[in-house]
Amino acid sequence: MKEITYVEAIHQALWEEMERDDSVFILGEDVGIYGGAFRVTEGMYEKFGELRVLDTPLSESGFTGAAIGASLVGMRPVVEMQFADFISCAFDQIVNVAAKNYYRWGGKTPIVIRAPYGGNIHGGAFHSQCPEGWFFHTPGLKLVAPAFPSDAKGLLKAAIRDDDPVIFFEHKFLYRRIKEEVPEDDYVIPIGEARIVQEGSDISVITYGAMVHTALEASKNLEESGISLEIVDLRTLMPLDKETVFDSVKKTNKVIVLYEATRSGGVGAEVAALISEEVFNYLDGPILRISAPDTPVPYSPPMEEYYLPQVEDVVEAAEKLAAY
Amino acid sequence: MKEITYVEAIHQALWEEMERDDSVFILGEDVGIYGGAFRVTEGMYEKFGELRVLDTPLSESGFTGAAIGASLVGMRPVVEMQFADFISCAFDQIVNVAAKNYYRWGGKTPIVIRAPYGGNIHGGAFHSQCPEGWFFHTPGLKLVAPAFPSDAKGLLKAAIRDDDPVIFFEHKFLYRRIKEEVPEDDYVIPIGEARIVQEGSDISVITYGAMVHTALEASKNLEESGISLEIVDLRTLMPLDKETVFDSVKKTNKVIVLYEATRSGGVGAEVAALISEEVFNYLDGPILRISAPDTPVPYSPPMEEYYLPQVEDVVEAAEKLAAY
Amino acid sequence: MDVERDTLHQLYYYLKLTRHLEERITSLYRQGKIVGGAWTSNGTEAISVGYSYALEKDDVTAPYFRDMGVFLVRGITPRRIVAQYLGRKTGVTGGKEGNVHIGDINFGCFGFPSHLADNYPVAAGAALAFKIRGEKRVAASSTGDGGTSRGDFHEALNFASVLKLPVVFFCNNNQYAYSTPLEKQMAIKDVAERSLAYAMPSEIVDGNDVVAVYKVSKEAYKKARAGEGPTFIECKTMRMHGHSEHDAAKYVPRELLEEWKKKDPILKMENYLLENNHASENELKDIDKRVHDVIEDAEEFAENSPYPDGKEAVEGLYATPIEKVKTL
Amino acid sequence: MDVERDTLHQLYYYLKLTRHLEERITSLYRQGKIVGGAWTSNGTEAISVGYSYALEKDDVTAPYFRDMGVFLVRGITPRRIVAQYLGRKTGVTGGKEGNVHIGDINFGCFGFPSHLADNYPVAAGAALAFKIRGEKRVAASSTGDGGTSRGDFHEALNFASVLKLPVVFFCNNNQYAYSTPLEKQMAIKDVAERSLAYAMPSEIVDGNDVVAVYKVSKEAYKKARAGEGPTFIECKTMRMHGHSEHDAAKYVPRELLEEWKKKDPILKMENYLLENNHASENELKDIDKRVHDVIEDAEEFAENSPYPDGKEAVEGLYATPIEKVKTL
């Protein structure tokens, strides 16, 4: 197995799916000749031609709607948002058309929307957002948010083969910062399954995306103090793998929910709510949440650092909770 | 004091604010000559003229953006969405422009967006949605959702006078179904304050909108079994009045979160998460949530009834929780 | 273009079927049997009937809510449609959706999302799929004059034109969007002028003349199929009822309605058929009889159909259910 | 229209200031001092300088990200702008925002939201306020050629035209949207054709000729102020760098750049001033000196400015804070 980056894993998954299935095609701004703002589709235009790697006019709602229409007649479009922030311009098509087609009238809508999201790149309010919470509160969508190259590859393949609209949240900060050995052959990571990325006994950290790595680092820092974290990487946000989360809580009896999105509402709130509702009896302490505060993402480095959950925040919370 | 309906209270608040302050104006589809799809602006076109009660082209993003621009130069526009469902078409302007103006660059954006929301009117997936959860997860907005005529009037006035963007969620089902004595003079209900609409000792029901009335009815039905509900009407969803919620939980030690929106994420999840985080020690049982399931709103009456939280659901949950 | 006698009869049949089915729905509404809202395309039926009848079986449509004729022409039965209005299990969407929020992929009909113009980019996308696969199929979509003010209208037409997609966009210009008259909706005279922004060819047609709509559509589809790109077709007509059944439409000048009453599409078609000997009085009577019977049958069927089970509300969210996690 | 000597000198000053300030920013970017991204308006400065200089003090602008000239002309100082790029407390937004995502209501500059064309309806709304209050003020907004494909472009122009609002919309047509050339962006030849869909008057102007842009803007503002409604102005130019500093723009034919290099707006203005005796060599040198000094000062100021405190991140979310509830 070769070590590849997160972004290479995404590239590979796309490439292989395009080769495997003629009905897969890519559309979005600058995905063609240019190979995508983050070079995810590099070389594909040359390989698969301009109709299957389609440069669109600057119109998120238009090309997302078009992807929906194409999917209704049997295609499997993969839409690239240049930054996840711009998904707001396609919001209506996603939440009212794609998400509701199947429930309302049985219209199968197998589209994938790739959304490069997240902060820590000094991108400011419009190039750093974590918009998954909006879609998490929209029945009919599936949401995945891998933290590792191998998951990214397997989940993107699963997303493309799935018959429902899937938003694939790929974390920009991870693109070139993490590497991992990834199987070179065809494999799929099923949508809807969380993964224990680290077994532990004292506290369950429920998290996803870039924060998985923050949790892993915190865990190392906690070795000295003898606090053992069990880290649950949700991988799929919707539908949520309650079973794996609950099993972990039953084992550790203490929970930290760690997420990069803004605090109120969204995925992190739901995880806490689910636990306090369904496995309350197993809890030996409050469910702590570590997240971004309820503000836009600030630009200046000291502010962004303050804004984003840091390793020390996790360490501190874990110490507090362990002592509980 | 005169008894007036919920919709009359909204009409009154608007009328009085239009008279009080020249910078207040109304825009939206069919708000002028027609007086609004729900007749909320009836008579205003004749009274205040076509520029202050402005019929717009069918373009939610356009007229919401226009409201933002007008507010930046000192106006206080009140935007009417014909149904809250169509707010998705203006999503980008709301979450990226209005919500972030002040934080990003100090641009004061005192707009009010009136959003007739909610189900139980056999409106199907596109005329029944509760979209507040999307905006709850968007820092920079204020959200109010009154359950009574008097609150509707006072909160709409507060919203109009507030210097931040406020979404005013008015529940369509309540429009003509509830009446109440409402002060005829000028008064304001401060944004950010929940209200105990019924004191009780056994279980706190945290709720808002039409579900407040469901809770009240459930409470009556529970008299026999001697279970006493304390009903907290949030009234303002963002920012959330944690203090009042927590005080109630500290008193009753048991919680039901009741909301009409779909289950995962959103306001209800946050209320549960906050409680399980900050007043965990006071809890004598799991935090139960009663909500709509994670699907679009179905049309056929038996389905919609099954879908929406019912009085019996609250009764059942209360009995279960009381026995805990 | 010569239109065959049989085609003319079929156009007449569907015109009548659309009119009378919607009238029946209105009367069911007045009886309180329809729990949600009810709209009709009254006076504008020639548009939906004409443009859909000109399609081939393989083509697809992405209609809007004054397109009852499309559903009927495409083959969705009146039985299923009335049942849909009554919220029955036998309705097009099994009770999940109401009234004209219909869709059935088996008949090449995409569902109508209430949000006006949302279906324009969707239609363009279907056309894109046909182009990618080299299929000679077309997509047709329509919206109201009001719907053309929405951003999705712009993004769809621009997209379709740049990519020369086999899609034809129709506008039912009935001069009002709810209470909003055309001059408050746009500064141009003809909606067709909108297409200039995309270098897209356009046509203006008498929306009350079903044969004219049929012909102009057929031509546009032919061009689209030949790879010559999209067309925008404005069909001029007049909304003869309120926006919906609960709207008295006091804001519409009575004279306007009087004037347009004379141009009723059914009247026009009847005269055309008889005057040109394309049909005899008896043939038309036979058609009327058929229409009547079909509607009676549909109503009976629908009223005798069961409601869905409440708990079907939580079924069918996903086409690929996730076994491991039950979300509901 | 005759343009006064002093105005010409000012236009030249701002052209140069914009060019050199952005060049300095580029060099700071290359030194790794700018933590986020950096874009320039290189080669297209005449547009932002020209249209904003033609405004009155009371007017407002809703710019986009190649409008550095607007910020400078309106009076936002280079000091605050460089500090903004460096994420300092003394920057226009106190560190909350980066680079050209600037806004300062005191100078009638609305913030630029990244989402292209979002500012078009916002500008229309300011114009609506002026109209409601009977003020003789105008709003100006601009976007790129790519931005005109977005729905908000359509909704804004339609809205402004129907209501005859005192707003002027500019398009910086630099022939590319990131890597996407015009012919993949729209099927029309001139962006100005878009305005036909709204019966909105339009102008096409040489976007590299600052005097021409100034004049055509002035005329349009005059009409707007007189109640004659909006204008759309297409400024033809060429993006001379990559989309941003990290883009080598290999997709742009070199000949196109060569050709446009000769039409550089600063060169053009210099020649115009000298050839017509509107300025002497010495006067131009003096201006260059001023520009140089201002930029030196700005950089020094910015580099010596403190960063904001991290916890300022959670301040200033609301203009009317809610006393009772601390959200953060």
Ligand SMILES: Cc1ncc(C[n+]2csc(CCOP(=O)(O)OP(=O)(O)O)c2C)c(N)n1
């Ligand atoms: C985006 C959006 N906003 C608002 C509505 C509510 N609405 C339903 S029909 C209608 C008027 C439509 O007018 P037009 O497009 O001319 O179609 P017509 O009803 O005249 O056929 C409105 C405003 C909607 N369906 N979609």
Ligand SMILES: Cc1ncc(C[n+]2csc(CCOP(=O)(O)OP(=O)(O)O)c2C)c(N)n1
């Ligand atoms: C709605 C939206 N989608 C995508 C982007 C990302 N983006 C930033 S600039 C750009 C190209 C803009 O092209 P154009 O409008 O022609 O302006 P130019 O950069 O050429 O001045 C894109 C796609 C954006 N800012 N907004």
Ligand SMILES: [Mg+2]
């Ligand atoms: Mg109409």
Ligand SMILES: [Mg+2]
């Ligand atoms: Mg450009």
